[in-house]
Amino acid sequence: MARKWWTLIAVCVATFMLLLDITVVNVALPAIQKDLNASLSSLQWVVDAYSLTLAAFLLTAGSFADRIGRRRVFTAGFAIFTFASFLCGISGNATLLNLARGLQGVGGAAMFATSLALIAQEFQGRERGTAIGAWGATIGGAVAVGPLVGGALTEAFGWEWIFFVNVPIGIGAILLTTTQLANLKAPDPQPLDWPGLATFSLGLFGLIFGLIRGNSEGWSSPQIVASLSAAAVLLVAFVIIEHRRDTAMLDLSLFRKPAFAGVSVVALTLSASMFAMFLYLTLYIQDVLGYSPLAAGARFLPLTLLSFFVAPVAGKLSARIPVRVLLGAGLGLVGVALLLMHGVTLGDDWTTLLAGFLVAGAGVGMVNPGIASTAIGVVSPVRAGMASGINNTFRQVGIATGVASLGAIFQSQVSSKLAELAPSAPPGFAEAISSGGAQAALQAAPSGSRAQLATAANQAFISGFNEILLVSAVVALIGAATGFALVRSRDFVAEHNGAPAAAEPVEVAA
Incomplete structure (x- = not known):
């Protein structure tokens, strides 16, 4: 098989692992909480340690790859990610797990920053479009099946296996990259x-x-x-x-173009609203509604599968409908979806969320292709790599800040509501509710007060949950309005035949 197809396989495997790792973790968080006795802040760090280091190193990893060779950085990222996955699986406490998750993010940044560049160096013309389409389908597939895979692994083998499963795949991929990929670098790399x-x-x-x-x-x-x-x-x-x-590493001049600033806000707010809410949706479905990890993962399928099928349709519609409409309407639907989920009460089943899940799936599917195409479409071709890196950085910053901000609001509301409903609750009970550890805390309470405390715990959790659903909806709607207002068709750059071509990468010694 030709080298370019091995390159595509390696890139798709890496991308699948990276995106799967984000989605599978959410479903496993309640199991991690119970096994490691983790607080809410520790659970937030399980998500944020990865997103934070991925965001911090993404742009630098791309520059580093231009200097020493893309294969070297890609392979090093695979090695770091695989080793960190093993460390995550053997972590005996939340602190070690979060440190390992941070290391995973460093490896993930190296892999993600070089993935499209590796495709671009091996494919030209129509084949490049086919390869990028396969890469995009891999992203959609990982997001679609992630919750189900995470639930199945957690329920069958334990939460550790959502990380251990990366190890044999990573070792095989490292062997593939070292033997089949060319090590090309930019002809005129920029200093770090x-x-x-x-x-x-x-x-x-x-x-x-x-x-x-x-x-x-x-x-x-x-x-x-x-x-x-x-x-x-x-x-x-x-x-x-x-x-x-x-x-x-971050070219601020790109933000002078309103469309680029607008799509950056869309990427940030989508992540800070819908994707940050996945942590709290998972805690609600498993800890309040009582579903197992596998059953909880299955409940997310209406959202993730609809997003997967809507995305290619939205991509085709972008040739006929202004992208600002797709971005504004898509993120607007996400805001509406969060409002539909808002208002859950004690005794509701997961089907109360179903309408919101379906609308959110359609919205995410509409907005994701537009984010990617706008980020690179409003800059000159030679700056597309920088623009794409900035866009992905904004996505990760959105997840990190969203999880942290929503967690602060959630925990404050839970504490306030619990003080109102059960003023004699034992110390630390509000923290236990917020992190999904209410059942363990109830066992330590006097038997005569457990029923009252259990009801108060669920009501306090639901109060905080509704509060952050409302906040997330507002964030999404603000992002939708901003994207619709700033993204304009006239800002898109047309490639002319006479435009200077970007310099070809040069091969370096292994």
């Missing part, structure tokens, strides 16, 4: 932006840490004030550094 990487990653970490720990430590505590203040200073410094550097 170390100041930008440092200020962005540390600033983002300070922000997420402050949001996650704010409720437990107290928002006015010195630790939280220092964390959020340092984050603000570092992120402002990052913007200043990127504005002044000729070889910035």
